Amino acid sequence: MKILTTCGMGFGTSLMLLMDIQEIGKKHGIKVEGEALDMSSVKGLPCDAIFGSSEIVKELSDLDVPVIGIKNILDKQEIEEKFLAFVTSQTQE
Secondary structure, three states, rough: EEEEEEEEOOOOOHHHHHHHHHHHHHHHOOOOOOEEEEEHHHOOOOEEEEEEEEHHHHHHHOOOOOOOEOOOOOOHHHHHHHHHHHHHHHHHO
């Protein structure tokens, strides 16, 4: 599964979020490949989903992939719940 994470500059927040998602994936036996990028770089790149802070991802609503906003990127429980909900939605399609 290819996940992109995004923030304003493409490092820091997005890298931390990607590392959390990869850790959660490993915990649940899901291989997560990904990249941490700035907002303009995620557009047009092939991926299964884009994760970022709720404020930032509002600007990406026009993309053809799921865009998942995280209200509190320090809340690993919220990240895990939203990531697993995304994974579940993909297996039901």
